[in-house]
Amino acid sequence: MKIEQAYTIVTSPGRNFVTLKIVTDQGEYGIGDATLNGREMAVVAYLEEHVIPTLIGRDPQRIEDIWHYLYRGAYWRRGPVTMTAIAAVDMALWDIKAKLAEMPLYQLLGGKSRDRVMVYGHATGRDIDACLEEVARHVDEGYKAVRVQAGIPGIASIYGVAKKDGEPYEPADADLPAEHVWSTSKYLNHVPKLFAAVRERFGDDLHVLHDVHHRLTPIEAARLGKEVEPYHLFWLEDCVPAENQEAFGLIRQHTTTPLAVGEVFNSLFDAKTLIENQWIDYIRTTLTHAGGITHVRRIADLAGLYHVRTGFHGPTDLSPVCLGAAIHFDTWVPNFGIQEYMPHTSATDEVFPHDYRFENGHFIVGETPGHGVDIDEQLAKQYPYKRASLPVNRLEDGTLWHW
Ligand SMILES: O=C(O)[C@H](O)[C@@H](O)[C@H](O)[C@H](O)CO
Numbered sequence: 001m002k003i004e005q006a007y008t009i010v011t012s013p014g015r016n017f018v019t020l021k022i023v024t025d026q027g028e029y030g031i032g033d034a035t036l037n038g039r040e041m042a043v044v045a046y047l048e049e050h051v052i053p054t055l056i057g058r059d060p061q062r063i064e065d066i067w068h069y070l071y072r073g074a075y076w077r078r079g080p081v082t083m084t085a086i087a088a089v090d091m092a093l094w095d096i097k098a099k100l101a102e103m104p105l106y107q108l109l110g111g112k113s114r115d116r117v118m119v120y121g122h123a124t125g126r127d128i129d130a131c132l133e134e135v136a137r138h139v140d141e142g143y144k145a146v147r148v149q150a151g152i153p154g155i156a157s158i159y160g161v162a163k164k165d166g167e168p169y170e171p172a173d174a175d176l177p178a179e180h181v182w183s184t185s186k187y188l189n190h191v192p193k194l195f196a197a198v199r200e201r202f203g204d205d206l207h208v209l210h211d212v213h214h215r216l217t218p219i220e221a222a223r224l225g226k227e228v229e230p231y232h233l234f235w236l237e238d239c240v241p242a243e244n245q246e247a248f249g250l251i252r253q254h255t256t257t258p259l260a261v262g263e264v265f266n267s268l269f270d271a272k273t274l275i276e277n278q279w280i281d282y283i284r285t286t287l288t289h290a291g292g293i294t295h296v297r298r299i300a301d302l303a304g305l306y307h308v309r310t311g312f313h314g315p316t317d318l319s320p321v322c323l324g325a326a327i328h329f330d331t332w333v334p335n336f337g338i339q340e341y342m343p344h345t346s347a348t349d350e351v352f353p354h355d356y357r358f359e360n361g362h363f364i365v366g367e368t369p370g371h372g373v374d375i376d377e378q379l380a381k382q383y384p385y386k387r388a389s390l391p392v393n394r395l396e397d398g399t400l401w402h403w
């Protein structure tokens with residue numbers, strides 16, 4: 001069996017998605033997600049110019065060999081563009097292999113470790129009251145876990161909070177990056193009040209999470225972790241930028257609040273020190289941005305040795321192809337923690353027909369051979385690519401900060 005053809009499909013049903021389709025000489029095909037939010041066309045160019053021409057004629061069943069060919073063979077290792085391109089190939093090849101085996105992907109990985117996959121949804125509001133209403137809506141819809149992000153008095157625009165209450169949040173909202181103003185002290189003073197209000201209204205059973213989105217220093221993160229300890233967060237996410245993995249050692253010494261990190265990682269080596277020192281509790285790296293199933297499986301296996309569980313990234317800027325494959329992975333992986341879930345628009349769901357379903361706060365994996373997600377290429381053509389950039393943050397004095 002040979003790979004006969006491979007091509008990228010760029011579509012924007014509300015937001016941009018990049019999909020790689022690989023077709024064999026026997027007519028079987030697989031698809032992989034190659035979406036890197038705000039940098040989509042860099043991955044398209046990498047795939048079209050450097051990856052696809054080397055795939056033609058190869059045996060699609062040799063997933064491991066193709067992975068190493070693309071990783072080692074490039075000489076230039078790692079990086080989000082390279083690893084997203086490799087991930088798309090890997091996901092498409094696992095899709096093909098599972099279709100050939102006539103099995104849903106989770107069976108090939110080792111079968112079910114659980115019947116359903118717990119997810120967390122996003123509650124966001126311009127102020128605490130609006131945010132609590134959104135938490136209530138999620139609880140009514142059956143969610144067992146909710147991420148809570150509220151506007152901060154004195155900060156006009158902040159990550160995770162929609163411009164208007166009730167609207168879906170979409171960060172890549174401008175052709176060129178919007179500029180926001182950030183104040184660490186206003187943020188740190190407000191967040192504990194938010195979680196006090198959440199616990200007072202919803203009691204102890206609901207799992208609550210919070211995303212700091214990389215904006216603190218280690219000692220500030222330690223303070224926040226300590227101050228929210230009484231509210232028993234499921235996790236505190238990305239409390240500092242993580243290029244310097246040692247920084248987490250300091251945070252860990254100060255707080256028992258569980259720590260999650262890794263949505264921007266693209267390699268096992270981004271997480272190795274964090275995992276081996278047991279400085280984190282959840283690893284968030286998902287399939288699309290870190291070399292696909294083949295590589296993320298290695299990360300999860302290492303994590304399992306150190307009591308670190310998975311908590312895959314799942315915003316709307318990963319396509320249903322990534323989400324579908326992730327649900328298979330989540331259903332199998334022994335050290336599963338939780339799966340992030342931001343519902344896609346109905347236009348996106350139509351372009352990407354899928355067999356996973358949401359039920360009572362959980363995803364239920366489908367039984368279709370492969371990863372269970374397809375793309376309607378005709379419909380995809382109706383939504384042309386439109387450049388969209390993520391915002392940047394500046395401190396009140398104008399210094400460029402982390403967004
Ligand atoms: O926890 C999350 O879901 C993330 O922080 C996202 O919302 C990122 O900001 C987005 O993926 C950037 O493109």
Ligand SMILES: [Mg+2]
Nearest residue numbers: 211237238263
């Ligand atoms: Mg995040």
